[in-house]
Amino acid sequence: MQSQTNDTHSAVPDAASLRSPQIADGVRLWQLAKDSQVLDVNSSYSYLLWCRDFSDTTIVAESAGDVVGFVSGFMRPQSPTTLFVWQVAVDRAQRGRGLGVAMLNRLLDTTAAHTLETTISPDNTASIAMFTALARRRDTSISKQTLFSADNFPDSHQPEDLYTVGPMDQLTKEHADNDNL
Numbered sequence: 001m002q003s004q005t006n007d008t009h010s011a012v013p014d015a016a017s018l019r020s021p022q023i024a025d026g027v028r029l030w031q032l033a034k035d036s037q038v039l040d041v042n043s044s045y046s047y048l049l050w051c052r053d054f055s056d057t058t059i060v061a062e063s064a065g066d067v068v069g070f071v072s073g074f075m076r077p078q079s080p081t082t083l084f085v086w087q088v089a090v091d092r093a094q095r096g097r098g099l100g101v102a103m104l105n106r107l108l109d110t111t112a113a114h115t116l117e118t119t120i121s122p123d124n125t126a127s128i129a130m131f132t133a134l135a136r137r138r139d140t141s142i143s144k145q146t147l148f149s150a151d152n153f154p155d156s157h158q159p160e161d162l163y164t165v166g167p168m169d170q171l172t173k174e175h176a177d178n179d180n181l
């Protein structure tokens with residue numbers, strides 16, 4: 001069950017709230033990435049740095065005082081209206097409630113991004129389903145092309161396909177700022 005704001009994009013599961021990260025959240029981002037057993041686990045330092053320098057394009061979901069999910073991203077320097085989503089993770093106990101899509105929607109609204117990009121390895125069906133659901137709910141398209149092949153990586157790594165979602169029909173700033181969860 002979801003609570004609704006006064007727009008169709010920002011539905012957030014009951015008992016959860018979304019906010020920008022602080023440096024102190026870096027440890028939870030690192031833990032959630034590690035616990036996912038799917039994501040590349042980057043250095044703990046990189047998550048702290050991300051929370052400091054990319055807090056406008058990163059979001060965390062909080063439930064009962066605990067950070068239970070995050071989306072990290074950045075606006076591409078070569079394409080400033082494109083939000084590149086680097087990692088998404090939701091605590092196992094909180095999955096399937098709409099948190100992943102809610103965080104992505106909130107970031108799209110607050111950044112006013114025109115396009116979203118992300119890379120997904122071919123076997124990550126949950127991630128493909130989540131970004132496909134996002135495109136469907138925003139009534140826009142999703143497309144896939146090859147970006148990084150396995151040969152591009154120095155270590156053993158699956159290929160990463162580039163998914164592009166957009167163009168986005170943006171909400172007004174008034175709606176994006178609405179924190180009435």
Ligand SMILES: CC(C)(COP(=O)(O)OP(=O)(O)OC[C@H]1O[C@@H](n2cnc3c(N)ncnc32)[C@H](O)[C@@H]1OP(=O)(O)O)[C@@H](O)C(=O)NCCC(=O)NCCS
Nearest residue numbers: 036088089090095096097098099100101126127129130133
């Ligand atoms: C991918 C992930 C973030 C999804 O989070 P979530 O909060 O459970 O996602 P949502 O509840 O918002 O679901 C969004 C859509 O994806 C679908 N979905 C989610 N997990 C799925 C799964 N395992 N299999 C099939 N579909 C799935 C949902 O049914 C929903 O689609 P719908 O609207 O058509 O019903 C979560 O499974 C996770 O943390 N996985 C490990 C890390 C990872 O793979 N991250 C993504 C790569 S960066």
